[in-house]
Amino acid sequence: MKNQYMGKLVGGLIGFLTLGPLGLLLGLWVGHAFDKGLGGLAQFASPEFRAKIQESFFTTTFRLLGCLAKADGRVSESEIAHAEALISQMGLDTRGRQRAIALFKEGSSKDFELEVVVNDFLGLAGRHPQLKQTLLLFLISMALADGTMDPAERNVLDHIGRLLGFSEAQVAHLLRMAQAQGRFHETPGSQGPVNDIQVAYDALGVQQTASDAEVKRAYRKLMSENHPDKLIAKGVPDSMVKLATEKSQEIQAAYELIKKQRAKV
Structure with missing residues (x-):
């Protein structure tokens, strides 16, 4: 004062x-x-306000994940598995897990008020674009959980994007990046390292004609955006920050492929 x-x-x-x-x-x-x-x-x-942001981010994320999963008329097994995987990765205790599931179910109900939930979130985090983008990226991950993008899911995703202040072109750009980054996600039984150089460029959100400096700048920006300390400072709950580690590994793998390819030229 x-x-x-x-x-x-x-x-x-x-x-x-x-x-x-x-x-x-x-x-x-x-x-x-x-x-x-x-x-x-x-x-x-302030710690008090950051706690409010973290609570809002958590509740909004799982409600919108449920809404997005139900966009095509039904919640698929792969979408349920993806939501459960997110919860497991977050290391939530029994109470936190039950709460996340309840929020997911609330979002998938037929009387869910999407605009109200997003506007409530914006009331706290509306002036922080990185926080809004982080939320949108969580939702994009859900939309891609079953390997396809249903038109109904895309419509809901675009609608949420508009409510958060993103154009359809910006949502499409983030979607392409997320799809490409997902190709670098290593899981048991995966087909091995990605060798498609275009996928690597898409993962960083740059063109193949970009200079070395532009590629490095894009890489550093993405790594910074997914840095745990920065995410926590912006209001992402500690439990959800754990998910950024895998995203950083995917970005790192894409960047290394580009560097390897350029070294041969």
Whole structure:
């Protein structure tokens, strides 16, 4: 509270000294905007508010996962298995697991209010684009769980994307990246390392014509976005941050393939 007027005081003083009374008014206006933004940052940094963000992220994610799974009229076995795999990876205790399943079922019910849930989430996290993108990527992962993208699922995904502030082109770009990154996911019985260089470029979201510097920049950006400390700081629950480790491994594998291919040229 003691700093809530600092921007106005400094802005008003500088404005008055440089432009006189008119500058004072301008400085007060700029300072007010600064104080407002600083207050928002301070609130987001507080443990109490971050806990609210984490709770909202958790509940919103599993509700929307259920909604997306039911988009084509039924929740498939692969979608249920994917949701259970997410829960297992998160290492939730019995109570947390039961809660996640209940939220998933709530989202798949016929009277689920999608817009209300997304708007509630935006009320807390609307000013943090990375948090919204992380949520969208979780949903994309569910949409791809059964290996296909049903038109109904795509429609719901695009609708959620629009509510979160993403265009259909942006959703399509994230979808292509997620599909490509998934090709680098190593599981027991997998077909071995990916050798399709185009898939590697798609995983990083760049063209094959990109320079070495552009490829490295895209790689570092993705690794930074999936860094556990940064995700926690943005409000992703600790239990869900564990999922970022696998994503980082997929991105790393794609980048290594590109470097290997370019070294031969």
